[in-house]
Each structure stands twice: as C-alpha cells, then as structure tokens.
Amino acid sequence: MTARPVFWLAAVLLATSCAMPPRAVPPEITAAADSAAPTPPCAALFPAGRWQFVHTIAFRTDQGEGTALGVVVLSQTEIRCALMTVEGLTLFEARAAGEAAPEVIRAIPPFDRPGFATGLMRDIRLIFRPPPGKAETGRLADGGPICRFTEADTVTDILPRQDGCWSIHAYTDRTWSRTIQARACRPIASAAIPGRLELTAGEPDGYSLTMQLVSAERLPAGD
Amino acid sequence: MIRALLTLLLCLSLLPFATAGPGAEAAALRSVQAGFVQQKHLQILTRPLVSRGTFAFQAPQSLRWEYLEPLHSILIMHDGRVEKAVERDGRFERDTGSGLDAMQVILRDLGSWLDGRFADNPMFSVSRRDARTIILAPRDPGLETVISSIKLRLGREPGVMESVTIFEGPDAWTRLTFTGTVVNRDIPADIFRLP
Numbered sequence: 001m002t003a004r005p006v007f008w009l010a011a012v013l014l015a016t017s018c019a020m021p022p023r024a025v026p027p028e029i030t031a032a033a034d035s036a037a038p039t040p041p042c043a044a045l046f047p048a049g050r051w052q053f054v055h056t057i058a059f060r061t062d063q064g065e066g067t068a069l070g071v072v073v074l075s076q077t078e079i080r081c082a083l084m085t086v087e088g089l090t091l092f093e094a095r096a097a098g099e100a101a102p103e104v105i106r107a108i109p110p111f112d113r114p115g116f117a118t119g120l121m122r123d124i125r126l127i128f129r130p131p132p133g134k135a136e137t138g139r140l141a142d143g144g145p146i147c148r149f150t151e152a153d154t155v156t157d158i159l160p161r162q163d164g165c166w167s168i169h170a171y172t173d174r175t176w177s178r179t180i181q182a183r184a185c186r187p188i189a190s191a192a193i194p195g196r197l198e199l200t201a202g203e204p205d206g207y208s209l210t211m212q213l214v215s216a217e218r219l220p221a222g223d
Numbered sequence: 224m225i226r227a228l229l230t231l232l233l234c235l236s237l238l239p240f241a242t243a244g245p246g247a248e249a250a251a252l253r254s255v256q257a258g259f260v261q262q263k264h265l266q267i268l269t270r271p272l273v274s275r276g277t278f279a280f281q282a283p284q285s286l287r288w289e290y291l292e293p294l295h296s297i298l299i300m301h302d303g304r305v306e307k308a309v310e311r312d313g314r315f316e317r318d319t320g321s322g323l324d325a326m327q328v329i330l331r332d333l334g335s336w337l338d339g340r341f342a343d344n345p346m347f348s349v350s351r352r353d354a355r356t357i358i359l360a361p362r363d364p365g366l367e368t369v370i371s372s373i374k375l376r377l378g379r380e381p382g383v384m385e386s387v388t389i390f391e392g393p394d395a396w397t398r399l400t401f402t403g404t405v406v407n408r409d410i411p412a413d414i415f416r417l418p
Contacts (some may be wrong), residue, residue: 052269056294058311066318067294067309073267080267086296086309088263088274088389088397089369095267105266106392108369210311214293219269 003132024154025174029138029146042137042147043130045166045182047191050075050219053128055211057083070171070211072124073219081124083111088153096121099132123209126170127180127197164192177202189218225408254281257384257404261290266394285415301402301415347373355379378404 032077053072059065068091073080079096092111096102102117111117133151140146140159147158165185170178183194197211256279263272276290286300295310296318307318346366347359357375361367371392376385383406387399 054272054293058309067296067311069272069294071265071268071272073269082265082267084263084272086274086294088261088272090265090395093265093267093395105296106395197265217270 025176026148026157026169026171027140027146029136029148030141036061042135042160042166043100045158045160046128046130047074047193047216050221051191052215052219053193054214054216055136056214057208058210058212060210061207069214070207072128074128075219078130079121079124081120083120092116092120094121099125123199123201124179125166126156127199127211131158131170166195188216191218235368251407252282253407254279254410255404255406256280256408256410259402260400262398262400264394264396264398270405279414281410281415285410287414297417299415299417306417317417355385380406 015161046090051072051074051132053074055070055072057068057070059068067086069084069086071080071082071084078095078097079092082093085091090108091108092107093105094102094107094117095105101223104112104117107117131149131151133149133154133156135147137145137147137148145160149156149158151172155174157169157171159167159169161167163185165182167182168180169176170217178199178201180200181198182194182196183198185192186195187193193213193216195213197209197213199209201209228262237273256277258277259275261274261276263274265272272293274290274294275292276288278286278289284300284303286298288298290296295315296307297315298307308315309318310316346361346363348362350358350360352358352374355377357377359373359375361370361372371390373389373390374386376387377383378385378401383404384401386401389395389397389399
C-alpha cells in the first residue's frame with residue numbers, strides 16, 4: 001500500500017468529463033438478427049443470481065500505475081464493492097441498489113472525493129450487468145454479431161466472440177467513452193466468467209484497468 | 224492521512240519481530256522468518272479474502288515481506304532503502320511511485336519494536352489484556368478513522384507472534400496468523416534484494 005498509486009487509482013476513477021479523442025461513433029448494424037428474440041445470447045453473458053468476485057486490479061495512466069484488490073458482490077437487486085490494498089487495508093466500500101446512487105460505507109482519502117463512488121459503480125455495472133435501454137441485435141459489416149442497447153444519449157454495444165468471451169464498447173453522445181475486453185472466459189457455475197478483464201476509458205487523461213480474476217463464487221440464493 | 228496509513232502498515236509488518244520482550248533476551252534476536260495467512264473480513268464479503276505469504280527479518284533493519292497469493296508482491300527494506308515490486312503478467316515490475324519515504328521513517332522505530340518497547344512508538348497507546356495479548360490503540364484521531372485498534376497475540380516462545388488482528392471498524396478487520404516461525408537462523412543476503 002503506497003500513497004501515490006492510491007492517489008492515481010482515485011484520480012483515474014474520478015474521471016467525469018473531457019473525453020479523449022473519440023475512436024469512432026457506434027458502428028452501423030448492417031444486418032438484422034435472424035431471430036426476433038431481443039438480445040440473446042448477450043444477456044446471458046452476464047452473471048445472473050448472487051456472486052462474489054475478487055480481482056487483482058492493475059491500473060495505468062500517463063502519470064502513474066499501481067495495484068489493488070477489488071471485491072464485487074452481486075445480487076439481483078444490489079451491487080456491493082470494495083477496494084483494498086494488497087496488504088488488506090480497506091480503501092473504499094460501497095453498495096448500490098438497482099440504478100440508485102451508491103451508498104458509501106467506508107472511504108479513506110482520496111477515495112472520499114465527490115464522484116469517485118459514482119464512477120466506480122458505473123464501471124462495475126458496465127462490466128457485470130446487462131446494459132439498460134432498448135435492445136436490438138444484428139451483425140456488423142464484418143459479419144460479427146452485435147447486441148446494442150440504447151438509452152437516451154448512451155449506446156452500449158456488446159460483441160460476443162466465438163471463444164465465448166466478448167467486448168463491450170460504450171458511447172455517450174455518439175462519442176466513444178470506454179471499452180471492456182473479456183478474455184480467458186471459462187464456465188463457473190454454468191456462467192462464462194472472464195479470467196481477465198481489460199477496461200480502457202477515455203475520460204480525462206484516459207486510464208486502463210486490468211482485472212485478473214482471483215475467485216468467482218456463486219452464492220446461495222437470497223439477498 | 225495516507226502518510227499515517229503507510230506508517231501504520233509498516234508498523235504492522237514489523238510487529239512479528241517485536242515479541243521477544245525487553246532486555247537481554249530481545250537483544251539476542253538476530254533474525255525471524257515465518258509464513259503467514261492473512262484473512263480479510265468485510266461486511267460485504269460472504270467469505271473472508273485469504274492471502275498467503277512469507278517474511279524474513281534480520282536485525283537491525285532488513286525486511287522481506289512477500290505475498291505469494293492472490294497477488295505476488297515483495298516489499299524489501301534494506302540498507303536504509305525501501306522498495307516494492309509486483310508481479311504482472313509473469314514478471315516483476317518495480318512499484319516506483321510508492322511514496323516509500325513514509326516507510327523509511329518507520330524503520331527508525333524498528334529498534335524499539337525489537338526491544339518489545341511498544342509504548343515507545345508515539346502513534347499508539349499500549350495496554351495488555353493478559354500476559355500474551357497486547358492492544359495498540361492509535362493516538363492520532365486521523366489514524367483512528369482508519370484503524371480502530373490492533374490486537375497482538377504473542378506466542379508461548381520468545382520471538383514468536385501468534386497473530387496480529389487489525390480492526391478497521393466493527394465489520395472490517397484483518398487477521399495475520401503466523402506459522403513456522405524460525406528465530407535466529409542465518410538468512411542469505413540476496414533475500415533482501417528485489418528480483
């Protein structure tokens with residue numbers, strides 16, 4: 001546990017505006033899906049029920065890099081999360097019901113700054129929850145399948161791959177905001193769980209998170 | 224706050240050596256090696272998060288504190304320097320932006336820890352619950368918001384610490400349990416170098 005990595009971890013996750021130059025607007029969906037079903041198999045890519053995930057998180061920015069441990073506990077109605085130092089000290093702990101603003105349980109500076117909890121929960125939702133909004137499925141120009149979720153000015157594309165993993169690209173106001181690459185997916189308790197998640201965000205200065213799965217545990221039913 | 228936090232963490236890493244008790248017995252403590260299991264308990268965790276590692280200490284001021292899992296990381300304090308490396312994608316990378324100066328400050332306290340003079344460290348008030356249980360409470364209100372108390376459980380033999388429990392709050396605590404403690408065995412010098 002060191003001061004500067006903690007600062008940068010907070011700094012990169014605090015990002016809220018001033019996006020990096022956009023990579024692209026959402027690509028055209030050139031062909032409709034074969035089935036009238038709205039989203040499968042995309043919704044099935046996200047873990048359903050109650051889960052506890054533990055990851056090591058390596059973060060990088062132009063100004064610094066560091067490592068932390070992250071815990072995410074999912075239920076049907078709530079997300080709980082915590083960040084810890086490798087040495088086990090709790091840096092941040094919060095929970096959020098549905099799409100509600102997160103309730104911070106514990107936050108030591110600089111993780112107590114406004115916007116951090118919201119930004120962190122936004123990233124967690126993008127990784128672990130099916131996106132909200134109107135869903136359509138189809139194919140891109142290269143023939144690859146796509147599930148697109150549109151809500152207000154936000155577009156979230158999910159691109160399933162043949163290896164059982166996927167990519168997620170999120171856009172706001174037709175400007176790219178972040179990408180998640182899921183890799184090394186393997187079945188755990190009948191869900192395809194990525195062994196590695198790479199998140200690249202285009203907010204101030206840009207940042208990247210590489211999350212290596214430590215454990216994924218399906219929890220008994222009940223909140 | 225972060226500085227206080229770093230200070231505390233380093234104190235904790237040194238605690239296993241601070242059990243020899245005052246006087247000649249403590250002065251004879253030349254080295255300590257042990258394994259540890261770290262159990263992190265949090266309100267949100269259905270099961271504790273378990274980390275495992277080893278440490279080696281050699282008087283007067285050399286320390287290797289190594290986590291083997293879930294994340295392989297090594298902290299070295301030697302010759303007045305403090306360095307840390309984390310394994311990423313199969314190779315160790317130096318943790319360069321680490322603010323390690325705070326850790327070096329703590330090294331100056333090592334002597335008193337080794338002598339079992341817990342009360343010498345101004346960061347904590349010290350009380351004994353029984354012959355083998357020491358409670359450290361932070362004096363600094365800022366630090367108290369991070370750590371509410373620390374419980375040391377001493378082993379039956381000199382130089383051996385059974386466990387350290389760090390209480391962050393009512394539902395958040397971390398317990399380090401030490402195993403296989405070896406006292407006063409020679410340690411190769413390269414142990415105190417980063418890979």
